[in-house]
Amino acid sequence: MKQTNIAVSKLRPFENNPYQVRDDAEMNTLIESIQTQGILSPLIVRPTENTEEYEVISGHRRLHAAVKAGISEVPALIYALDRDAAAVAVVDSNLHREHILSSEKAFAYKMKYEAMKHQGTSCQLGTKLRTDEQIAEEMACGSQTEWDAEILCIYRAIAEKLPLYNRFVMHGAAISFENKAYIFTAASGTGKSTHIRLWRKAFGSPVGIINGDKPVIEIKDDGTSLVYGTPWAGKERWERNVCFPLGGVCVLHRAEKNSIKKLSASEALLPVMHQIYLPKGENSAQIQLELADKFLQSAPFWSLFCNIGFEAVRVSFEAMTGNCFNSYFIENEVK
16 A cells, blocks of 8 residues: 555546435535645545556545546555455445435445455345245255245245335344344354243243244334234244334354444444345345345344353343343243
8 A cells, every 4th residue: 555646637436336426515515625725535546457547446526526626636545456355445435424325325235245245255145035946846855845835935926025115024033022123133053043032031921922034124214113023934933913113133143252242334234134135126126225224224233142041141132122131030931
């Protein structure tokens, strides 16, 4: 990395930059600032292959304002990044801005996922449903009945259309407590069901089941979220036809020691997007990404590192509900 002044004629916007540069009141203010004070924060750029030009990673608005202000050179930090690393940096360096459209964030998330996939990072965009071929194979070997296959096909068709109604499917187990829904999500086999059993054993009837595997989330106009039970409830068959306002989402990780951390929207992006179903239809997929952005910006998220025990329940319960574990703990038998 090095800092230097670069002629604006040698700078190019990042290809397929998801963020728009607008000539608005904020741009006029930026132009005036640059005319009087210059560019205070250097742009971040990368050399483009086989040319003497540079691609802008961070600073598209500053570059646009500099051109408008008649400035011929701008300060820049040069990073030798490949295309995929640069794409991730473009997304991350702009998500903090206040006035970004949901559609811009949606395209940004998608670009980041595609770049990370090229890098070999585990970054599946959305939880997957079984294909027709997989269903047929399961029926042929007897692990799937005709009824199960029909239900799964219906579920998949519904999941494709839900974003048109401001709703989407999320992979996770949802419970209710004091009129709020709490979703525990993680890769299959991490211990979502076990953790919920411990909640029910610790607190008894105040903990209710909503759904054991695939609840539906609705994003309201005011940014709040509702959690619905569905018939697609996983191997435990935990499901109820109920709806509760969302209290929080907890991403589980196996660990020897128990700890929990509140996540920012950017920190929650990868683990949460792994668990949201992304429709195949282009229109529904675009709407889904915009809904996911609203979800990430408004809902509370935690990351729980835990073992299997009541101490893990205490850590998650107190962080997510704000209540004292000992005030509610009644240990009882739950299957």
